[in-house]
Amino acid sequence: MTITKIKHLTLNSMCRYRGSGKLNRKIDVYSFGIILLELITGQPAMKEVSFGIKIKLLDWVNPKLNNGDIEAIVDQRLEGHYNRSSAWKLVEIAMSCTQPTAIQRPDISEVLTELKDRWSLEITHERSESSMRRSSDNSSSDMSSLNPSHFDSSSSVPHAQ
Numbered sequence: 531m532t533i534t535k536i537k538h539l540t541l542n543s544m545c546r547y548r549g550s551g552k553l554n555r556k557i558d559v560y561s562f563g564i565i566l567l568e569l570i571t572g573q574p575a576m577k578e579v580s581f582g583i584k585i586k587l588l589d590w591v592n593p594k595l596n597n598g599d600i601e602a603i604v605d606q607r608l609e610g611h612y613n614r615s616s617a618w619k620l621v622e623i624a625m626s627c628t629q630p631t632a633i634q635r636p637d638i639s640e641v642l643t644e645l646k647d648r649w650s651l652e653i654t655h656e657r658s659e660s661s662m663r664r665s666s667d668n669s670s671s672d673m674s675s676l677n678p679s680h681f682d683s684s685s686s687v688p689h690a691q
């Protein structure tokens with residue numbers, strides 16, 4: 531099949547989709563799911579695994595997902611510094627967006643709501659962790675000032691006579 535034929539078939543398909551209204555929301559949701567997976571995994575949508583053999587991101591994620599291995603899915607460059615619950619939720623959202631048939635995919639408004647909810651939980655979690663760290667740092671610095679090793683024994687301290 532020549533490139534011209536492929537382009538012609540693609541354009542015809544796009545025109546049919548556009549005319550039927552199918553090439554908009556549900557296709558966009560699928561694309562968004564793939565982009566979300568790219569962000570989560572740090573992997574491209576299509577990756578060459580060996581000479582000329584390519585694998586789709588979904589085909590790479592699915593076995594790991596079936597094994598419950600979120601650590602193998604999330605971008606290794608994060609070195610484990612992420613909220614596992616949020617990672618699972620983001621993968622779940624991405625996978626719902628990439629369902630094989632359009633009717634199975636959520637509307638983008640549903641996806642947005644889920645992402646906002648997860649973001650809100652993350653912000654709340656980070657704030658509570660941050661305030662706990664500050665509280666812990668303050669109490670440890672208060673305690674460190676009481677540590678006898680911090681006093682200089684050579685300083686002149688008045689003695690009662």
